[in-house]
Amino acid sequence: MTVTPSPDASPRSATPPTPTTVTTITTERRATERRATERRATERRATEHGGAEEDGALPGNGAHGGAFRDPGWWLTLLHNAFGRGFWGFLALALASAGACYTLLGRDVFLAALDAQAAALGSIAPRIVVALLVAGLLWVMLPRQRVAQLVGRDAGMRGLLIALAAGTLTPGGPTSAFALLAVLAGTGASRGVLITYITAWALLGVQRMVVWDVPLMGFDFSATRFLVSLPLPVLAGLIAMRLPVELRVGGAAPGKGER
């Protein structure tokens, strides 16, 4: 990932400046520098993190393998597994179990417990396999390269490429929105941006593999995928026609207030 310095900074400073323009140029340059730093930070976030849906990846450990011999990694893992979120869900589970028992009686409670044991038995292996698939996809599908497929082509071709790229972008919102910010910075059209992020949200591989298939079954997942297939492009076409101002990516040419 390379960050090209903003092209408008150097040619303008070639003209002999009057005292007033000097100050505007320095503030302008400072602004472009700040934007470049922000963009670099965004890209760094895109490479380092990822996460299933709620962040996920352990900071500092994601970049290299060989973490299994590091006791710190296991400790972070344990800490992460039984963090606040887990206790919240456990409390909710106990509260609803209590409500079920007191309101509906012992028989219904036991029947519910039985049904859940069966459901867990069928879902657990699917989740394990799904997470292995998602983990391998995460390290083998180069996210930046997928996002770089998306160009400035704003026509139907551009929207179709954005549809494919959004669908193939693995990982959760941390990576998808960071990549979206990078795309916006490179001047991709609004239709392309909307199609890309909508495709990720509706069709993204990770959601399909980790969530739809294990929890809703294959038939439902296939139905949802096929039904949603044309929708991101439609959203992109709508976005191109909406008279709504869009200000993203700072130095994006031909857009915004410049």
Added chain:
Amino acid sequence: MSVGLAILLGLLLVLLALAARRGDGVLGRGLQRAIEQFAHLAPRLLGAMLAAGFLAPLLPREHVASLLGAEAGVQAVLVASLAGLLVPAGPVVAFPIAAVFAQSGASTPALVAFLTAWTLYAAHRIVLYEIPLVGVSFLRLRALSVALLPMLAGGIALFAGWCATLVAARPI
């Protein structure tokens, strides 16, 4: 073995073969990533599924069926689209809710609309990622561009199901 598990296993075998052929430590990193994700998700999902499983019998079945069931048709799609907007959390919460709806008699089009509305408008994602990374003006454009999508997705699913019944009912 279910079709879903069979497909996931097939996918896993293909990926394992590809990773082994590359042989540049990609297998270890993928495994590490999978373990990290499992540690993060499994305990939370277990809690969420237990909660959903005990709340399911408390839901009035006939109400869910009359609101989201196959007989409710277009209305089910509308109600489910609105319900999807009300889940301000990740998939750990949204998918168990969808599974409970499915057990209580919600139709496939309604579930498609529910999950579509949730994934497009999940509030936590907007607050934590969208606004900080691409800004409010993008959120406004996106929210307007995708506003009809949940109902459209449900509508297409409804139409597809209707076509399927027509085909099934055709005398041969």
